[in-house]
Amino acid sequence: MSDTARISGPVPVGAMPDGRPILEARLAGEGLAVSILDLGAVIRRLDFHGHPMVLGRDDPHDYVAKTPQCGAIVGRFANRIAGGRFTLDGTTYDLPRNEAGRNHLHGGAAGFSRRNWTFAEVGERSLTLTYRAADGEEGYPGALDVACTYAITGPGTLRITLTARTDEPTIVNLTNHSYFNLLLPRQGFPAPTIDDHVIEIPAESYLPVDDGQIPTGEIAPVAGTRFDLRRPTRIGGRAFDHAFVLGRETTPEPRTVGRVTAAGSDVALTVLATAPAVQFYDGTHLAKAGLGFAARSALCLEPEAFPDAPNHPGFPSATLRPGETYRQIIEYRFTKETAR
Template sequence: MAHAPFGKMDDGATVNEIRLGAGALGLSILTHGARIHGLTFQGRPRVLGFANIADYLTHAVYAGAVAGRYANRIAGGRFSLDGKSYQLPCNERGRTHLHGGMRGFAHRNWDIVEADDTHVTLTLVSPDGEEGYPGTLQTYCTYSLDGNDVRITLTATTDAPTIINLATHSYFNLDGSGDILGHRLTIPADHYLPVDDDLIPTGAIADVSGTAFDFRTPTAVGARGQRYDHNFVLSKERQSEPRLAASLEGPQSRTRLDVLSTEPGLQFYDGGYLAGGGFGAHGGLCLEPQVFPNAPNEPGFSKATLRPGETYRQVTLYRFSEI
């Protein structure tokens, strides 16, 4: 395990980089956003990352970060909990609350709890009222390497009822260059969530059959000319153990990534807007296990509430292999 300063945040806080390695995997983690800065398999890069902290601070594409306190979108930044209404900042076009707001978890510098050659645990305290959220939230993120698996364990506790939805936000490009439109994607989901013009789910849970959202068999990302920033329904609620959420194949590198997770939903973003974020359009894609977007405002969606005495727990695995 190598541990060294990577740069400084605007407030002067030092951002540290932790490098892990085991077998065919190499992993670089930054304390800023508890993010995956670099991920290699068989010596080749598999995710997008910036070369310096200034670019991470400038480009709001959440590359490799843990998004929260509520990842994805909340309509109008409003929700109600136990009869009380809350207003969160609308940091996306002034219309939606995205990835926890202006000081969401992706923009915070996490503390290192422990680290060795194959794992690191980081923690972050989000105080009551931060970004408008109720309750003080203590969150832990552990990255560990085991064989060809990167295992990500996210846990959190609160001292008052709150909402939480954490998501890992790496941009994958298994070939290490070019775009991902030729990558073959499989998502074992029979349903997805249609969205409105603000990318907020309409509340409907739609069948993928006969649509551009049917990825139940391997399909090239760019095969249908569809833009993707949608949530796929894997189950009604969080599972106790990870199960397959998606598979991705790089045509040039002949590499396969299986994403396994406990989460009920999977956000698939094709990276179509990355041209304005420091990378090329479709330079990478995101596969983000999570609770459904806007779930606090949709009674029919999966639970997003966390109460004192409960522990939020998400486990996601990135499993690599050669085709």
Template sequence: MSDPVPVGTMPDGSPILEVRLEGEGLAVAVLSLGAALRRLDFQGRPMVLGRDDAHDYVAKTPHFGAIVGRFANRIAGGRFTLDGTAYELPRNEGGRTHLHGGTRGFSRRNWTFAEVGARAVTLTYRAADGEEGYPGALTATCTYAITGPGTLRTTLTATTDAATLVNLTNHSYFNLLLPPDGGPAPTIDDHVIEIPAESYLPVDDAQIPTGAVAPVAGTRFDLRAPTRIGTQDFDHAFVLGRETVSEPRPVARVTAAGSDVALTVLATAPAVQFYDGTQLPKANLGFAARTALCLEPEAYPDAPNHPDFPSAVLRPGETYRQIIAYRFAKETAR
């Protein structure tokens, strides 16, 4: 454990702080900026993409390791209606869609370290009513805790003073073959993924769900058995159910040819977005396409515009809660 240490400054001059946690084979670095996992090492080897310069997290990185919200993923046209009132949000993705909470969202805001312990840290962020166009003042918390061998558990909660949308997730970019010396990242093409989902959400050319919940059987989206990722271009939500469950269950497993590490992602959310990093070069940070993958447990994308999708509405007196756990383990090298 370390006390919060300044590692940079926000545009308004406020300090960007970092806390480090270690134990059970993990070394973790958490930034106040975006409550981001800047570093996640297992047995001395990096498992996620990160940047040495904390200032890159202010504007440049594509949400590396950050908590994204108020609504993760996309909302069609940046519009939704709640309790009869229409709301307009920033269309920060190609002028067409609202992505990951808007221009700054939660991932480019400076959170506050509320508690720092030997193996756990809690951060908070209060979003004002009307921030990024969303109704209601929202208080969000993020707790990262090392809870067992190779296991980092993330607990996300939120409360509001008015009806609003909430859909939070962590946006880490994983690669089980990252070189320890910080050299060029190889692609994740030879990684093998397994997602126990019987359905997925087809999307249109703006990556917005069509409204259908389609079976994976007989399609390239059938990842129920271990499947080499290759170059198939994944950026889709896989359906795990219709309800948020009380305790995290396995939602994805990743291995890689040439690695003796397996990653299991566990979560309580009803869906998980699998993104293969195809657009990474657009960040202009020197990363090639598909040099990392994201597994983002979350609500269904564009949920407020699809009445048949599970609701992502949070009301006063309710508490939003989502748990994500990353579990790393050694196994025989593939």
């Protein structure tokens, strides 16, 4: 490495309502400075050559209940499950309907993003957090052992490796939920909207959704629609909260799932992942958090399984069985380019 990565911490930066400390560790090197909380395994800060790239909160207590999964690892099942219900091996499971009382979203109101993880390993260039989800937690079957490793692996590159093992058949879909804006001010707000960001997603298909943002089951071609983002496209005022299909299988190594630039910025973000889909969300509901974030002040690119996969036999399976290992890799690569 040309700029050796280094880690400091973890150190206490706050406390949970029950008195347990909130811990933070920091990784730095290769042009990146990253702060990680044990609460939700959150990326609290991610700076590239001194410029912030993600929305975050100075007060760690805001992550206890207020932030909309900012920077967190979400699960046990990221995205939505219709009606908070799925059937596995003949048994039907009911999950909290934490999205307007209608659907299950991001593992529930007390999903992985609201849980205290454990800093299990802190090395020279990476750190690993672990969490054990109990059988029945948020309605899911099986005890699940989850690990999340953050590592600076090259210039401007943060790699996230997510693994999980279960003692009973269950469903698993993990992702990181960072909100990106390449035009964030160094300090304070307001952040500009993402309208002048340019996005490229190399997907031939996407998943149409109903009025509850639940996939209809169709896998539709992007050609001839506003979802055709195969070439760099200015986001403008168009709304997105959709899964783009990258393939039917999880790949052994990450491949490009999205690329973002912005007028007025000399930074490009490339997201790589092993997941079969990526959710592109435009941050429409950010203002509802009541934390000073404006609507559409950042975007998410969430590599993941197909949303509501357990309820669609035609979608790739999200089932994990004893003896198997769930594995997902996400990379955020930042590069300097000529300002647009």
